[in-house]
Amino acid sequence: MIVLRTPKGWTGPEEVDGVPVENTWRSHQVPLPGVRENPEHLRQLEAWLRSYRPAELFDADGRPTERVLARVPEGAARLGSTPYANGGLLLRDLPLPDPADHAVRVDRPGTTLHEPTKVLGGLLESVMAATADRRDFRVVGPDETASNRLDALYRATGKAWQAGTLPTDEHLAHDGRVMEVLSEHLCQGWLEGYLLTGRHGLFSSYEAFAHIVDSMVNQHIKWLRTSRRLPWRRPIASLNYLLTSHVWRQDHNGFSHQDPGFVDHILNKSPEVVRVYLPPDSNTLLSVADHVLRSRDYVNVIVAGKQPTFDWLTPREARGHCARGAGAWEWAGTEDGSREPDVVLACAGDVPTQETLAAADLIRRHLPELALRVVNVVDIARMMPDTEHPHGMPDAEYDALFTRDRPVIFAYHGYPWLIHRLAYRRHGHAHLHVRGYKEEGTTTTPFDMVVRNDLDRYRLVMDVIDRVPGLGVRAVAVRQEMADARTRHHAWIREHGTDLPEVVDWTWGG
Amino acid sequence: MSDTRTPSDPPVLSDDELSALDAHWRAANYLAVGQIYLMANPLLTRPLVPEDIKPRLLGHWGTSPGLNLVHTHLNRVIKDRDLNALCVWGPGHGGPAVLANSWLEGSYSETYPDVGRDAEGMGLLFKQFSFPGGVPSHVAPETPGSIHEGGELGYSLAHAYGAAFDHPDLVVACVIGDGEAETGPLAASWHGNKFLDPVHDGAVLPILHLNGYKIANPTVLARIPEDELDRLLRGYGHDPCSSRATTRPPSTGHSPPPWTPPWTGSAPTSGPPARTARPSAPTGP
Numbered sequence: 001m002i003v004l005r006t007p008k009g010w011t012g013p014e015e016v017d018g019v020p021v022e023n024t025w026r027s028h029q030v031p032l033p034g035v036r037e038n039p040e041h042l043r044q045l046e047a048w049l050r051s052y053r054p055a056e057l058f059d060a061d062g063r064p065t066e067r068v069l070a071r072v073p074e075g076a077a078r079l080g081s082t083p084y085a086n087g088g089l090l091l092r093d094l095p096l097p098d099p100a101d102h103a104v105r106v107d108r109p110g111t112t113l114h115e116p117t118k119v120l121g122g123l124l125e126s127v128m129a130a131t132a133d134r135r136d137f138r139v140v141g142p143d144e145t146a147s148n149r150l151d152a153l154y155r156a157t158g159k160a161w162q163a164g165t166l167p168t169d170e171h172l173a174h175d176g177r178v179m180e181v182l183s184e185h186l187c188q189g190w191l192e193g194y195l196l197t198g199r200h201g202l203f204s205s206y207e208a209f210a211h212i213v214d215s216m217v218n219q220h221i222k223w224l225r226t227s228r229r230l231p232w233r234r235p236i237a238s239l240n241y242l243l244t245s246h247v248w249r250q251d252h253n254g255f256s257h258q259d260p261g262f263v264d265h266i267l268n269k270s271p272e273v274v275r276v277y278l279p280p281d282s283n284t285l286l287s288v289a290d291h292v293l294r295s296r297d298y299v300n301v302i303v304a305g306k307q308p309t310f311d312w313l314t315p316r317e318a319r320g321h322c323a324r325g326a327g328a329w330e331w332a333g334t335e336d337g338s339r340e341p342d343v344v345l346a347c348a349g350d351v352p353t354q355e356t357l358a359a360a361d362l363i364r365r366h367l368p369e370l371a372l373r374v375v376n377v378v379d380i381a382r383m384m385p386d387t388e389h390p391h392g393m394p395d396a397e398y399d400a401l402f403t404r405d406r407p408v409i410f411a412y413h414g415y416p417w418l419i420h421r422l423a424y425r426r427h428g429h430a431h432l433h434v435r436g437y438k439e440e441g442t443t444t445t446p447f448d449m450v451v452r453n454d455l456d457r458y459r460l461v462m463d464v465i466d467r468v469p470g471l472g473v474r475a476v477a478v479r480q481e482m483a484d485a486r487t488r489h490h491a492w493i494r495e496h497g498t499d500l501p502e503v504v505d506w507t508w509g510g
Numbered sequence: 511m512s513d514t515r516t517p518s519d520p521p522v523l524s525d526d527e528l529s530a531l532d533a534h535w536r537a538a539n540y541l542a543v544g545q546i547y548l549m550a551n552p553l554l555t556r557p558l559v560p561e562d563i564k565p566r567l568l569g570h571w572g573t574s575p576g577l578n579l580v581h582t583h584l585n586r587v588i589k590d591r592d593l594n595a596l597c598v599w600g601p602g603h604g605g606p607a608v609l610a611n612s613w614l615e616g617s618y619s620e621t622y623p624d625v626g627r628d629a630e631g632m633g634l635l636f637k638q639f640s641f642p643g644g645v646p647s648h649v650a651p652e653t654p655g656s657i658h659e660g661g662e663l664g665y666s667l668a669h670a671y672g673a674a675f676d677h678p679d680l681v682v683a684c685v686i687g688d689g690e691a692e693t694g695p696l697a698a699s700w701h702g703n704k705f706l707d708p709v710h711d712g713a714v715l716p717i718l719h720l721n722g723y724k725i726a727n728p729t730v731l732a733r734i735p736e737d738e739l740d741r742l743l744r745g746y747g748h749d750p751c752s753s754r755a756t757t758r759p760p761s762t763g764h765s766p767p768p769w770t771p772p773w774t775g776s777a778p779t780s781g782p783p784a785r786t787a788r789p790s791a792p793t794g795p
């Protein structure tokens with residue numbers, strides 16, 4: 001490396017208005033601030049410009065002379081013309097497998113469990129193996145590739161490491177293309193540099209600590225937003241985040257590790273660049289991953305858990321559902337098509353989807369006369385109007401899916417206000433009731449986390465009873481039963497340290 | 511690129527070569543100042559009048575002469591060694607310098623044909639800078655050759671390493687401002703060398719630019735004892751070569767440039783010694 005000492009503002013005015021400027025901080029911006037008004041400053045500027053002897057440097061037509069250009073490289077070797085700075089010129093499509101090759105088999109929804117990120121690990125391993133020679137795909141993360149269940153990657157590559165090693169180390173390799181360093185800033189900066197010069201990658205992070213790069217990703221989004229409008233800049237691979245170890249399942253860590261707000265931050269940014277996905281199960285995660293790894297010039301955020309999660313959709317259904325971005329799960333509702341639903345249970349995110357389906361199950365048993373619709377949202381920008389985001393839903397479609405005037409109980413993965421913000425202009429907004437994380441975090445059982453934040457199945461059923469007109473009076477006994485279950489839960493976890501058996505053993509009955 | 515990493519004694523550049531480099535550096539400085547101030551009379555074909563001056567003076571001069579000096583010498587090294595090189599300009603507020611160089615080498619006019627490499631184009635280059643409807647003050651996406659805006663400081667060296675991974679034929683130079691070097695992300699970035707594989711990755715050449723100041727303060731790295739800085743950088747596994755500009759430059763006189771760059775022998779690279787020979791000379795992407 002080189003350590004180069006030069007005077008700041010070197011060759012500029014030594015002094016302005018009697019104070020030193022060259023070689024001081026005063027030269028940082030515009031050393032002569034009043035040139036138009038101050039004849040002395042104008043004189044100084046002219047002397048400054050003429051000190052470079054421009055007549056020796058440019059010919060009468062203003063072209064740089066041969067002498068000036070004598071030591072300048074040519075063609076693509078010029079720093080302003082190198083293709084490495086226009087990475088899209090070097091970019092090749094990734095050799096992606098068919099997601100179906102890694103999919104899990106689903107015979108009945110909500111009866112089998114898989115760890116979504118582990119399933120994704122299989123797909124990533126296959127991409128890593130297929131790029132062994134081309135070396136244009138990397139996975140970065142602070143320290144958590146294995147704990148995020150992506151360790152299948154180590155069958156295809158190691159972790160980059162040039163420092164010392166011990167016999168007890170695992171998976172370290174000089175040429176590894178998984179990169180782990182406990183600096184989210186470095187993960188982000190390396191990946192940006194890698195993508196901007198024409199390659200592909202994925203950043204896997206704890207959900208809460210993605211905030212460390214809030215400001216860096218802002219800059220990258222601005223870069224992409226501007227580049228998209230420059231025809232000579234060729235599209236580059238998207239920056240893909242996998243946020244896992246999320247707010248609802250910080251079983252080992254608790255409050256310090258709970259923050260689902262990165263997506264709120266992202267969704268403030270240029271709609272032409274940002275995309276946020278909350279796949280509810282393993283097959284939808286595969287489908288989303290396949291999509292984002294093919295995409296260009298986006299920042300994609302995927303939020304998906306690493307804990308065992310119910311499988312809801314077959315690979316085929318998952319593909320269709322992800323393509324729609326949001327849709328009704330007819331098999332979960334009780335509509336017969338003869339009338340509008342009485343209530344819509346909507347959900348986004350793996351844990352809220354489970355609670356919503358469990359609530360639907362309770363409603364089917366306790367309130368069978370209700371016409372219930374269950375809606376799942378994978379692509380959160382679908383909640384926005386189509387005039388504000390390319391993935392936004394037209395009002396007619398939104399009205400058809402969520403109704404114009406029926407209560408919608410929306411169980412959302414993150415901060416509930418986000419959904420309100422995105423949907424505030426919808427016809428049905430006054431009837432939209434969102435549950436989500438309201439900063440009630442701690443180290444506790446998984447079900448207690450949702451209870452503390454009023455996102456649990458019992459609370460959702462109570463919300464339905466409270467909001468469907470006329471139901472409160474009729475369903476008073478059911479509501480009491482739900483409240484009692486929450487009380488029972490409270491006592492049970494304090495005595496046993498685990499969740500209620502009826503919660504732990506629940507599966508979708510249909 | 512060379513497989514040695516210890517710079518040998520810098521060969522003395524000939525007077526002729528020095529004067530060509532000086533001409534290039536002066537031209538780049540002239541163009542940087544012109545962008546900040548002028549909206550007419552780009553070649554000073556007549557004395558300046560207030561109407562030649564932009565009504566709002568926007569941009570950053572202080573970092574620009576240093577960036578221009580680095581660019582001038584990078585050009586020389588790239589040409590001599592036939593390198594594939596990329597440069598990340600950490601102090602991205604030095605947009606006038608990077609734009610000036612891009613215009614001088616012709617890249618700018620090839621990217622934006624309306625801004626030709628002639629008097630009219632020079633006038634446009636000047637006027638458009640930080641001007642409504644024109645180009646941003648920083649090394650933005652609009653700037654040819656850039657992958658790094660350098661608006662929010664701290665990320666240059668991380669970007670440089672990211673660009674070098676899996677590009678074995680690439681040299682990534684990276685100018686780091688001494689203010690930028692105070693940021694957390696930049697401080698962590700020195701460790702990039704522990705992740706750079708000499709076989710599959712390219713070389714990174716960090717250039718720590720100690721111009722001594724930020725906006726309103728001295729910088730830490732310029733004010734600690736020089737040997738402390740040297741030990742700090744060596745502690746991070748880098749091999750610093752120091753270089754200092756000490757005299758008034760030739761802009762006020764007719765002497766050759768006072769500064770002889772240290773990396774005239776072999777291209778110093780950062781990273782651990784190569785385990786095996788690097789693939790042979792770059793052939794382009």
Ligand SMILES: Cc1ncc(C[n+]2csc(CCOP(=O)(O)OP(=O)(O)O)c2C)c(N)n1
Pocket residue numbers: 008028572573601603661662663664686687688689690691693719721722723724725729
């Ligand atoms: C993260 C961040 N904080 C603050 C600023 C405001 N700022 C712009 S330039 C500058 C000083 C930079 O000093 P240095 O890196 O030494 O650059 P140079 O002296 O070459 O201009 C600061 C603080 C910024 N651009 N980014």
Ligand SMILES: [Mg+2]
Pocket residue numbers: 008687688689719720721722723724729
């Ligand atoms: Mg400085």
